Amino acid sequence: MSATTxxxxxxxGADETGIAARPRPTRRWRSAVNLRGLVxxxxxxxxxxxxxxxxxxxxxxxxxxxxxxxxxxxxxxGDLMSGIGITLGAYLQGLAIAAVAGVVLGAALGAxxxxxxTFRILIEFLRPLPSVALIxxxxxxxxxxxxxxxxxxxxxxxxxxxxxxxxxxxAVNPVAIESARIFGLSRRQVFFRVQIPSAAVNIxxxxxxxxxxxxxxxxxxxxxxxxxxxxxxxxRMQVAIRTEDMYAGIFVVGVIGYIVALAVAGLERRVxxxxxxxxxxxxx
Amino acid sequence: MTTSLEPTQVEERVPPRTILDVSELRKRYAPxxxxxxxxxxxxxxxxxxxxxxxxxxxGKSTLLRMMSGILKPTSGSVSLHGRTITKPPPEMAxxxxxxxRSLYPWLTVERNVRFPLARxxxxxxxxxxxxxxxxxxNVGLTGFESxxxxxxxxxxxxxxxIARALAFQPQILLLDEPFASVDALTKEGLEDTLLDVRDRxxxxxxxxxxxxxxxxxxxYLADRIVVLSKPPCMVAEELVIDLPQPRNQIETRSHPExxxxxxxxxDVMGLTDQRRGAGGSPATH
Numbered sequence: 192m193s194a195t196t197x198x199x200x201x202x203x204g205a206d207e208t209g210i211a212a213r214p215r216p217t218r219r220w221r222s223a224v225n226l227r228g229l230v231x232x233x234x235x236x237x238x239x240x241x242x243x244x245x246x247x248x249x250x251x252x253x254x255x256x257x258x259x260x261x262x263x264x265x266x267x268x269g270d271l272m273s274g275i276g277i278t279l280g281a282y283l284q285g286l287a288i289a290a291v292a293g294v295v296l297g298a299a300l301g302a303x304x305x306x307x308x309t310f311r312i313l314i315e316f317l318r319p320l321p322s323v324a325l326i327x328x329x330x331x332x333x334x335x336x337x338x339x340x341x342x343x344x345x346x347x348x349x350x351x352x353x354x355x356x357x358x359x360x361x362a363v364n365p366v367a368i369e370s371a372r373i374f375g376l377s378r379r380q381v382f383f384r385v386q387i388p389s390a391a392v393n394i395x396x397x398x399x400x401x402x403x404x405x406x407x408x409x410x411x412x413x414x415x416x417x418x419x420x421x422x423x424x425x426x427r428m429q430v431a432i433r434t435e436d437m438y439a440g441i442f443v444v445g446v447i448g449y450i451v452a453l454a455v456a457g458l459e460r461r462v463x464x465x466x467x468x469x470x471x472x473x474x475x
Numbered sequence: 476m477t478t479s480l481e482p483t484q485v486e487e488r489v490p491p492r493t494i495l496d497v498s499e500l501r502k503r504y505a506p507x508x509x510x511x512x513x514x515x516x517x518x519x520x521x522x523x524x525x526x527x528x529x530x531x532x533x534g535k536s537t538l539l540r541m542m543s544g545i546l547k548p549t550s551g552s553v554s555l556h557g558r559t560i561t562k563p564p565p566e567m568a569x570x571x572x573x574x575x576r577s578l579y580p581w582l583t584v585e586r587n588v589r590f591p592l593a594r595x596x597x598x599x600x601x602x603x604x605x606x607x608x609x610x611x612x613n614v615g616l617t618g619f620e621s622x623x624x625x626x627x628x629x630x631x632x633x634x635x636x637i638a639r640a641l642a643f644q645p646q647i648l649l650l651d652e653p654f655a656s657v658d659a660l661t662k663e664g665l666e667d668t669l670l671d672v673r674d675r676x677x678x679x680x681x682x683x684x685x686x687x688x689x690x691x692x693x694x695y696l697a698d699r700i701v702v703l704s705k706p707p708c709m710v711a712e713e714l715v716i717d718l719p720q721p722r723n724q725i726e727t728r729s730h731p732e733x734x735x736x737x738x739x740x741x742d743v744m745g746l747t748d749q750r751r752g753a754g755g756s757p758a759t760h
Contacts, residue, residue, distance in 0.1 A: 373563045376594055465625050
């Protein structure tokens with residue numbers, strides 16, 4: 192069956208047919224034409240430019256235009272570019288592993304109360320442990336390099352996905368489960384055909400949270416282990432007192448975070464397109 | 476074989492067979508909790524539309540869940556064609572009141588309706604598609620196959636869940652306050668859809684059992700009404716509704732017999748006591 196996702200778009204404006212034609216979410220539009228916000232941001236940069244050109248004169252606070260120039264030349268030199276590549280590579284690997292492991296184990300815990308009770312204490316102990324505290328241990332075990340970076344990202348971003356999946360599977364509305372049971376679906380079928388799709392909303396929320404955590408982790412580990420990537424680039428520029436270049440690196444990290452957030456939100460809207468409908472239906 | 480055929484034929488011609496037999500049903504959720512149902516007994520015969528009405532909180536939902544095999548009674552039994560129900564039987568389908576939860580928002584209308592057929596390996600893909608198309612046609616939703624439930628109005632969503640139950644081709648269709656969440660006009664439309672479906676299903680799958688708290692709806696639709704008492708629920712009274720067929724929203728509802736039955740059920744349920752006792756003049760218009 193090809194008809195699964197996007198046909199709400201071509202729903203005819205059907206007052207006569209009795210369809211409550213709901214407007215599509217307009218969030219994307221609003222963010223595209225958010226002129227006010229854009230003007231404010233540009234204004235802020237200009238103000239900073241003005242201040243750094245007149246009142247503030249310090250090596251540590253370069254002018255935005257200097258940072259811009261530094262960014263362009265650094266990107267051309269390739270040093271920054273390879274940093275972006277290393278950081279993004281570790282980031283995506285870590286997040287992907289955490290997502291797969293978190294969803295599979297979260298679903299398993301959700302399916303079996305016995306498994307949940309068995310692992311509960313261990314989970315409750317490991318979860319609040321700040322992953323940064325494990326970096327020294329990870330270096331001993333895995334050495335300095337991408338492996339440690341990825342391992343730390345996995346450890347930190349695994350928990351939100353695990354717990355959201357677990358709660359998503361457990362909190363499925365009983366009516367949804369009962370209707371499938373009455374149609375004779377086995378517990379196993381109910382799990383895969385009702386509970387897991389229902390939990391998609393929670394799984395997506397977990398991945399959204401973890402996508403932000405993973406970025407914090409990748410930069411932190413790179414700064415601490417000096418193993419390459421954007422974090423290492425930033426700290427190297429700091430040590431060399433090349434502040435414009437350092438700020439350029441920080442700016443790139445910010446841009447990556449922004450793009451990741453947009454991408455995750457867009458993916459969420461597409462994959463769990465029914466979510467806003469559920470909320471509208473439930474709030475009545 | 477040939478000899479045993481004759482008596483069954485004779486038997487079938489005279490009184491319709493009992494499909495669903497609820498016998499001495501009792502339910503207590505825990506030893507220290509009060510009884511929800513106390514010795515419920517009634518039958519549903521083939522081709523009949525039975526409505527069960529009772530005050531809210533009288534255990535209607537508990538009863539439905541026991542009948543559909545997802546809840547074990549404390550004592551007594553429910554049997555379908557003489558076999559005691561211990562798990563959801565394949566001859567039974569249920570339409571829930573809460574269509575927003577019982578339909579799956581990630582599936583299209585077509586896939587929602589096909590959902591209960593998934594486990595049935597005896598059906599070919601074409602047969603399943605055929606059944607789905609026919610069920611959607613029966614509730615007037617042809618053309619809406621590719622919509623998601625979220626894009627449909629409440630009344631249409633409830634039509635989808637009726638279609639889903641019909642595609643399952645049950646021998647008995649249970650309805651749990653199916654029209655309690657839709658507006659009055661939509662409700663009339665859905666009631667008539669249900670009656671149309673029933674007419675079209677002559678002989679197979681036209682047995683329906685509806686639980687409701689809407690007295691008018693019960694009289695309008697049913698051949699027989701089982702009135703439940705306050706909790707713990709028991710059968711307070713059984714009424715045969717002898718209104719002329721086919722039923723019709725205007726004529727049936729203004730039929731003197733309709734009004735008489737309605738007043739009677741009000742009395743049985745103890746609903747009119749306060750007004751009549753206090754004012755002295757019955758509020759009629």
